[in-house]
Amino acid sequence: MEILKSRIKPGRTLLYIFSYSFVIIWLIPMLWMVITAIKPDGSPVTILTELIKPPFTMDNYQYVSENASIWRWTWNSVYIAVVTTALTLLLTSMAAYVLSTIPFKGNKLVFGIIIAGLMVPTEATIIPLFLMMVDSGLVNSYSSIIFPSVAAPLGVLILKQFYDSIPKELVEAAEMDGANKLRIWWSIFLPLSRSSMAALGIFTFISSWNNFLWPFLAISDEKMMTLPIGIPLFQSGYAAELTIPMAANMLASLPALIVFILFQKHIIKGIAMTGIK
Amino acid sequence: MEPVSIVNENKKQQKKRKANKVIGLLSNKKKLSLNLFAWLFLSPYLLFYSWFMLYPIVKGFIISLYEWSIGNERTFVGFGNYKSIFQDSFFWEALSNTVYFVVISTPTLVITGILLALIVNAKLKGTGFLRSAFFLPHILSISVISSIWVFVLQPYTGLMNAVLKSIGITTEIFWLDSENLAWLSILLATIWWTVGFNMVLFLAGLQEIPDDYYEAARIDGANSWHCFRFITLPLLKGVILLVVVLQSIASFKLFGQSYLMTNGGPGTSTRTLVQYIYETGFRSNEMGVASAMSYVLFLVMILFAIVQFKFMSKKD
Numbered sequence: 001m002e003i004l005k006s007r008i009k010p011g012r013t014l015l016y017i018f019s020y021s022f023v024i025i026w027l028i029p030m031l032w033m034v035i036t037a038i039k040p041d042g043s044p045v046t047i048l049t050e051l052i053k054p055p056f057t058m059d060n061y062q063y064v065s066e067n068a069s070i071w072r073w074t075w076n077s078v079y080i081a082v083v084t085t086a087l088t089l090l091l092t093s094m095a096a097y098v099l100s101t102i103p104f105k106g107n108k109l110v111f112g113i114i115i116a117g118l119m120v121p122t123e124a125t126i127i128p129l130f131l132m133m134v135d136s137g138l139v140n141s142y143s144s145i146i147f148p149s150v151a152a153p154l155g156v157l158i159l160k161q162f163y164d165s166i167p168k169e170l171v172e173a174a175e176m177d178g179a180n181k182l183r184i185w186w187s188i189f190l191p192l193s194r195s196s197m198a199a200l201g202i203f204t205f206i207s208s209w210n211n212f213l214w215p216f217l218a219i220s221d222e223k224m225m226t227l228p229i230g231i232p233l234f235q236s237g238y239a240a241e242l243t244i245p246m247a248a249n250m251l252a253s254l255p256a257l258i259v260f261i262l263f264q265k266h267i268i269k270g271i272a273m274t275g276i277k
Numbered sequence: 278m279e280p281v282s283i284v285n286e287n288k289k290q291q292k293k294r295k296a297n298k299v300i301g302l303l304s305n306k307k308k309l310s311l312n313l314f315a316w317l318f319l320s321p322y323l324l325f326y327s328w329f330m331l332y333p334i335v336k337g338f339i340i341s342l343y344e345w346s347i348g349n350e351r352t353f354v355g356f357g358n359y360k361s362i363f364q365d366s367f368f369w370e371a372l373s374n375t376v377y378f379v380v381i382s383t384p385t386l387v388i389t390g391i392l393l394a395l396i397v398n399a400k401l402k403g404t405g406f407l408r409s410a411f412f413l414p415h416i417l418s419i420s421v422i423s424s425i426w427v428f429v430l431q432p433y434t435g436l437m438n439a440v441l442k443s444i445g446i447t448t449e450i451f452w453l454d455s456e457n458l459a460w461l462s463i464l465l466a467t468i469w470w471t472v473g474f475n476m477v478l479f480l481a482g483l484q485e486i487p488d489d490y491y492e493a494a495r496i497d498g499a500n501s502w503h504c505f506r507f508i509t510l511p512l513l514k515g516v517i518l519l520v521v522v523l524q525s526i527a528s529f530k531l532f533g534q535s536y537l538m539t540n541g542g543p544g545t546s547t548r549t550l551v552q553y554i555y556e557t558g559f560r561s562n563e564m565g566v567a568s569a570m571s572y573v574l575f576l577v578m579i580l581f582a583i584v585q586f587k588f589m590s591k592k593d
Contacts, residue, residue, distance in 0.1 A: 011501070012401075015396075015399060015401065016401060016402075018396075019396045019399075019401060019407060020403075022396075023406075023407055023410050023411070026410060026411060026469075027410055027413075028436070029414075029425050029426070029429055029436075029469065030413065030414070030425075032425075032429065032436055033421075033425050036428075045434065045436075046434065046435070046436055046438075046439035047439070090321075091321045091322040091325065092322060094318045094319070094321065094322060095318070095319050095321075095322035095323070097318065098314075098315045098318045098319050099319075102311055102312075102314070102315040104311065104312045104315040104316075105312070107315075110319065110323070113331075114326060117326065117330050117331075119578075119579055119582065120330060120334060120575070121526070121529075121530055121574075121575065121578060123530045123532070123551050123554075123571070123574065124337070124571045124572070124574050124575035124578075125330075125333040125334060125337055125571065126554070126555070126558070126571065127337060127340060127554070127558050127564055127567050127568040127571055128332075128333040128334075128336040128337040128340055128568065129329070129333050130558075130559075131336070131340065131347075131564065132332070132333065132336065134347065147325060147328070147329050148329040148330075150325045150329075151325040151326045151328070151329040151330045153326070153330075156322065181311070181314050181318075182314075185318075206415075206416060209416075209418065210416075210417075210418045210419060212418070212419050212420065212532070212533045213532050213533065213551070213555075217555070217559065227418060227420070228418040228419060228420040228421075229420070231418070231420040231421065231424070232420045232423075232424070232537055235424055242428045242431075242434070245424055245428070246424075246425075246428070248424075249421045249424050249425060252418065252420070252421055253417050253418075253421050256416045256417065256418075257416070259416075260409075260413065260416045264405075264409045264412075265405075267412075267416075268408060268409070268412055268477050271412075271474060271477045271478075272477050272478060272480065272481035273481075
């Protein structure tokens with residue numbers, strides 16, 4: 001091994017140079033957003049030496065938080081993402097548990113119908129969904145955004161696959177001890193599936209946080225908007241200057257950035273699990 | 278002696294049968310309660326599923342058979358809406374724009390995804406940083422992504438042209454104002470935003486390949502290219518298929534990037550099917566026509582997925 005390693009070395013150096021120069025280029029748009037957001041209005045933003053020199057200012061942030069409902073939008077986004085994730089985890093776990101452990105009549109049929117839903121993109125049902133929301137008076141409500149997301153079948157599939165792998169003996173032993181089905185779900189299946197649940201939760205949260213098309217259609221009241229819908233609305237008035245829109249971008253991204261930096265390993269692992277299975 | 282034993286036998290069997298009956302009754306009762314529990318536990322999810330998934334599919338089809346606009350009388354037109362969209366040149370343009378984006382974006386995003394995964398899997402120092410950095414844009418919302426790229430690509434004040442100028446390309450490029458460059462811009466933004474997701478999937482696939490395979494191949498004198506071509510690629514086939522399908526479906530649904538960056542322009546040259554459905558339904562208030570288009574989108578996407586699965590599994 002040692003000999004092999006030393007032989008590969010020139011290649012490794014090249015790989016290092018390539019990888020790290022690429023990652024720097026990759027991060028430039030992000031860094032540019034961070035820096036321009038703290039530059040005073042009208043300062044040159046394309047000359048590197050000017051960019052990294054003071055003056056820096058927090059005025060853009062102050063302006064955005066005073067002139068856009070950014071805190072309200074952040075709250076809406078957080079609320080919708082949290083409720084969607086919690087509801088999805090609870091309901092899909094219950095459904096997956098039944099489909100995996102109880103061979104009732106129609107089990108296969110129900111599972112088949114749910115899985116077929118994986119092929120239905122939201123984009124194809126926006127018209128009937130919108131008309132339904134109009135009919136039931138749900139337009140411009142949190143429910144109009146949360147409910148359709150909860151119906152997504154991915155969670156049922158992921159959790160059922162995991163539940164199928166839990167050994168039957170474990171369930172039988174618990175039944176011998178007198179545990180009923182509800183108890184078995186709560187104290188065996190839920191704790192055992194913690195990592196699958198975390199993966200599904202992360203996936204659901206990110207999807208909800210970044211959901212664009214449906215909230216864009218269902219929400220027209222500025223007070224009810226989520227960040228992805230509110231931000232372009234606010235920015236549409238600032239096409240010429242970029243320091244203020246960039247500060248808005250930063251504020252809209254901060255919650256996600258903080259969560260990502262704290263939980264990056266879990267998030268990336270979780271994404272891998274939802275896709276690979 | 279014999280008759281007695283027969284009687285005894287009969288009694289024994291009767292007892293057994295009785296016991297069986299009791300067990301049978303019990304298990305029937307148990308079965309009932311089990312079934313009850315099953316449906317009770319399923320019902321909350323099924324309620325959401327049928328309300329927001331099954332019902333809209335049916336309702337969408339019904340709407341597509343009507344001349345239907347909010348606030349007006351509805352008239353049944355049969356398949357008239359379908360007929361009219363097939364005669365609508367804007368519909369064909371939007372469909373071909375969408376297919377064009379699927380065709381240019383799927384291979385690029387799959388190949389870049391594999392490349393990034395290979396970099397992150399190469400056991401370099403700082404792998405954790407590289408992985409997070411490549412994935413990072415994926416957690417930003419499409420609105421932020423589009424806004425950043427619009428500013429990066431803006432002529433005169435944008436970063437891209439400034440960089441190009443510094444390496445000697447002095448013509449001012451209007452990225453979002455010509456058809457080909459607009460597509461290139463949308464593609465760039467899409468890669469930056471979503472390739473991290475593909476990378477993570479490929480990375481998981483790469484990590485399942487045992488190191489021994491590579492070591493054995495190296496001992497047999499294989500170089501890096503051989504290893505990649507004859508070990509990595511074949512073993513990654515399943516993941517590649519998965520990513521190709523997921524990616525082409527995602528590309529087919531393109532809306533946010535193109536709507537926010539170019540608004541379908543210049544003209545209508547980057548207007549996608551989803552955007553056209555949105556404009557037909559929500560701006561022109563032609564819900565019936567828009568619903569018919571949604572159905573066409575839906576069918577094309579399913580076809581895509583089926584063809585790809587067939588094609589990829591044949592290649593074996």
